[in-house]
Amino acid sequence: MAGKTQQEFETLLQAHRGIVFKTVNTYCWRQEDRGDLAQEIAAQLWKAWPKYDSSRNFTTWMYRIALNVAISFVREEVKHRRVFTSLAEDGYEATPVPDPGTTDRMERLHRFIEREPPFERALLLLYLEDRSQKEIAEILGITPTNVSTKISRLKQRIRTEI
Known part of the structure; x- marks a missing residue:
């Protein structure tokens, strides 16, 4: 991992967790979606951690990954909702x-x-x-x-x- 430890990752993630929360709350209205997206962002950040260049701004790197994951999540959610709208229990509308x-x-x-x-x-x-x-x-x-x-x-x- 080129000198990058899990502890360093966890410390940085904890220090900048607001980025994850802001991203999740911008893209998801349902609580269960927010939890899923937050987990996916954390997983993708961890997956990309070995390639993080510490000479670059961590929050910029983190935002880039978080927003890309969120945008992909929304695209998949839209596809899913188009297919399964007839199965909606109460005509859910994201409000x-x-x-x-x-x-x-x-x-x-x-x-x-x-x-x-x-x-x-x-x-x-x-x-x-x-x-x-x-x-x-x-x-x-x-x-x-x-x-x-x-x-x-x-x-x-x-x-x-x-």
């Missing part, structure tokens, strides 16, 4: 439970985000975390100029729709 402390504007923002495709959700999550355009670009695998353009378009849509 988050609103927090009584949130404002109407925040609820509209949450609804806006949940309607966005997975890639745009990732972009919004990183932007709202005040990540730099360079870091967002590195995490998402696009250019900083593309990040700027996409964020600008999303901001305009948010102003228009919210």
Whole structure:
């Protein structure tokens, strides 16, 4: 493992577990899906750990893996729901439970985000975390100029729709 220990991994994962929680809560509304996705992210982080280059920012590496896993998870979930919608017990619709402390504007923002495709959700999550355009670009695998353009378009849509 090139000097990387399980203890180092666990310490870093624990220190930055908020990344997993934010990603999971951005992509999943059902509790059981959140648990499944969190486990899958942790498993993929562990699988990729031997190849982690410690000269690079750990949180950037972690976000990149977490978001890729989440996007794949959502794509698979959508395929699964298309096939099994007739088997739904109660016509489940992914609607988050609103927090009584949130404002109407925040609820509209949450609804806006949940309607966005997975890639745009990732972009919004990183932007709202005040990540730099360079870091967002590195995490998402696009250019900083593309990040700027996409964020600008999303901001305009948010102003228009919210």
